[in-house]
Amino acid sequence: MNSAATKISTRGLNVFYGDKQALFDVNLDLRRNQVTALIGPSGCGKSTFIRCINRMNDVIEGCRVRGKVILDEEDIYCDDIDVVQLRARVGMVFQKPNPFPKSVYDNVAYGARIHGLADTPGELDEIVMTSLERAGLLDEVRDRLSDPGTGLSGGQQQRLCIARAIAVSPEVILMDEPCSSLDPIASARIEELIGELSENYTIVIVTHSMQQAARVSQRAAFFHLGAVVEEGETSRIFTDPSDERTRDYITGRFG
Amino acid sequence: MTEPRAADARPNTLRRTRAGKQSLARRYAAERRFRSYGLLAIGFALLSLALLLGSIIHRGLPAFIHHEVRLELHFDPVLLGIERATAPEAFAFADCEALLRASLQSFFPEARERRARRELFALLSAGAGFELCATLAAQPALLGSRGARSLPLSSDADRYFKGEVNAALPESERRLSDRQLAWLDALAAAGRIERRFAMRFFTGGDSREPELAGVLGALVGSFWTLLVTLLLSFPVGVAAAVYLEEFAPKGRLIDLVEVNINNLAAVPSIVFGLLGLAVFLNFFGLPRSVPLVGGMVLALMTLPTVIIASRSALLAVPPSIREAALGVGASPLQVVMHHVLPLALPGILTGAIIGMARALGETAPLLMIGMVAFIVDIPGGPLEPASALPVQVFLWADSPERAFEARTSAAILLLLTFLVAMNLTAVLLRSRFERRY
Ligand SMILES: Nc1ncnc2c1ncn2[C@@H]1O[C@H](COP(=O)(O)OP(=O)(O)OP(=O)(O)O)[C@@H](O)[C@H]1O
Numbered sequence A: 001m002n003s004a005a006t007k008i009s010t011r012g013l014n015v016f017y018g019d020k021q022a023l024f025d026v027n028l029d030l031r032r033n034q035v036t037a038l039i040g041p042s043g044c045g046k047s048t049f050i051r052c053i054n055r056m057n058d059v060i061e062g063c064r065v066r067g068k069v070i071l072d073e074e075d076i077y078c079d080d081i082d083v084v085q086l087r088a089r090v091g092m093v094f095q096k097p098n099p100f101p102k103s104v105y106d107n108v109a110y111g112a113r114i115h116g117l118a119d120t121p122g123e124l125d126e127i128v129m130t131s132l133e134r135a136g137l138l139d140e141v142r143d144r145l146s147d148p149g150t151g152l153s154g155g156q157q158q159r160l161c162i163a164r165a166i167a168v169s170p171e172v173i174l175m176d177e178p179c180s181s182l183d184p185i186a187s188a189r190i191e192e193l194i195g196e197l198s199e200n201y202t203i204v205i206v207t208h209s210m211q212q213a214a215r216v217s218q219r220a221a222f223f224h225l226g227a228v229v230e231e232g233e234t235s236r237i238f239t240d241p242s243d244e245r246t247r248d249y250i251t252g253r254f255g
Numbered sequence B: 001m002t003e004p005r006a007a008d009a010r011p012n013t014l015r016r017t018r019a020g021k022q023s024l025a026r027r028y029a030a031e032r033r034f035r036s037y038g039l040l041a042i043g044f045a046l047l048s049l050a051l052l053l054g055s056i057i058h059r060g061l062p063a064f065i066h067h068e069v070r071l072e073l074h075f076d077p078v079l080l081g082i083e084r085a086t087a088p089e090a091f092a093f094a095d096c097e098a099l100l101r102a103s104l105q106s107f108f109p110e111a112r113e114r115r116a117r118r119e120l121f122a123l124l125s126a127g128a129g130f131e132l133c134a135t136l137a138a139q140p141a142l143l144g145s146r147g148a149r150s151l152p153l154s155s156d157a158d159r160y161f162k163g164e165v166n167a168a169l170p171e172s173e174r175r176l177s178d179r180q181l182a183w184l185d186a187l188a189a190a191g192r193i194e195r196r197f198a199m200r201f202f203t204g205g206d207s208r209e210p211e212l213a214g215v216l217g218a219l220v221g222s223f224w225t226l227l228v229t230l231l232l233s234f235p236v237g238v239a240a241a242v243y244l245e246e247f248a249p250k251g252r253l254i255d256l257v258e259v260n261i262n263n264l265a266a267v268p269s270i271v272f273g274l275l276g277l278a279v280f281l282n283f284f285g286l287p288r289s290v291p292l293v294g295g296m297v298l299a300l301m302t303l304p305t306v307i308i309a310s311r312s313a314l315l316a317v318p319p320s321i322r323e324a325a326l327g328v329g330a331s332p333l334q335v336v337m338h339h340v341l342p343l344a345l346p347g348i349l350t351g352a353i354i355g356m357a358r359a360l361g362e363t364a365p366l367l368m369i370g371m372v373a374f375i376v377d378i379p380g381g382p383l384e385p386a387s388a389l390p391v392q393v394f395l396w397a398d399s400p401e402r403a404f405e406a407r408t409s410a411a412i413l414l415l416l417t418f419l420v421a422m423n424l425t426a427v428l429l430r431s432r433f434e435r436r437y
């Protein structure tokens, strides 16, 4: 294992919802500045896994996490880790676009404001503009910055959420089925965006579309019943899976 | 279009069999019946409401009108018993009644003997002299001059002009004698009787004389009481709701608290009054009859309502908003303050307004802590003895004078107006800030 290339690694990760175990001993390495796709049938624990990386599971009643999640050689489940700071480093884009019911500008500016990233209004403008630009949304909303973010189209809203996530300059972006509520054209835009973003960010994406996983990711991990069955280069996983279950899933035999 | 054959296997055969037709007809009939029951129920409710409102308005409207008599007065210092040069305070001792008596006497010189004179002067309100003195104190220059002034009639005389006195009854069964009726008719014939809007009803405190009694004292009392209630129950209620909904670890203890809050919301209001009496008055020794204590008692009563409404408003904020804020690294407190609370605010305000409306109409707990006293002065703050609007209604409804009947209904009308206004605000708030996420 090459630690310089690894951004996040999990060791013996077990997650329980009450008495029900959702993840079983997951050991996974996610590489720096690469896109890792998490695939697998519904209910296999992909969302659970991705939510462990920014400790979003903390807010779920009765959810317990055992094991280690190491981000840059630090165990994020250590007691002396500040969850708020962690979430500023590990941003998240959700399945359903969830912009705040505020203006487009305020949506993007919010994170920068609460973390005090800008000292002057000019700096804040700068952050908002570059974030929108990077999310590929700026041209569409340039003269609608004070309109409510909820008034945008679904695809625009999702890109707004991406802009909001990158405005706090995270190191990692987690995306849980970011395209599942979007039409193919909007999805294509997001995929393109993911490709561009991976130059600067470590990206973990959950997707149900094999084609999408193949298009955007360098590496892929196949989850089944709460465990990682297979993990490796996307091209290899899709062309030459070593596990029976992976092959069945990819060829559409189940899932 | 040709008639389909019986063997024609179309999916919807139900309509064409006899049993199918019957069941369809039954279903339609049941639906019609159900709808008419609903309409009937709504009609009944509306009718009752209309009857209630109609009778209150019918009975209350006369209270907004008052008849006055215009008298020629000579502000004679000798008659008033004061010197021309005295200070304004002296007007407090001036015998303004004497002016009125002299004026009436000159109008009806035939009323000479004692009883006749007493009956004659009884046509004027007992407060007419006070009002005159107040005018004099405000305008000392009037002293020595002559002029015409409008002065309130007594409530009995007023009711005569409103057609509420039956002159056909035998004299002994009326509050006004034949002689008094004749004088009133004479005054009316001379064009001396004026029909006025009863400003006193809105500017006066309570009084033993119906024509002088006003709601302002009770209104101001209600205002101070509700202000205290709002200042106590709103922040406490919202804070409690936010803690319970957003921060408290779910468990037995919180369940217990929740059950108790729901129970408190159903406790009869008089129990809160007894509690206030025992704790605030007897234990802490706070003064009786003051809006501060009334407001504290009503705050206790309103608190569960505010908490329950706030909790459901907080619950209605979608979790995706919380996740979004947490996801960009907002602390739990920031999530609540920046996102959840602003979104829940319309719902919280609606609940608070409805709670306040209930507090405004509440009588029983205020009786317990002594806000039922006869108080003439307009309360200047939450620590001065006061009554409240619904208590005033209670007091007037209990008064023997016939003219208080109209005042009672008029005060109820005022109370209802405030309640409707508050509830309307709540509805507007809700529709205006309807969920935008
Ligand atoms: N809040 C929760 N409480 C209890 N059980 C949960 C909760 N969230 C998820 N689970 C369970 O954990 C398991 C994994 O769920 P998870 O959401 O991680 O699956 P997933 O791979 O993301 O599925 P999908 O592709 O449908 O989104 C499932 O069996 C699910 O029922």
Ligand SMILES: [Mg+2]
Pocket (backbone or CB within 6 Å): A046, A047, A048, A176
């Ligand atoms: Mg999922």
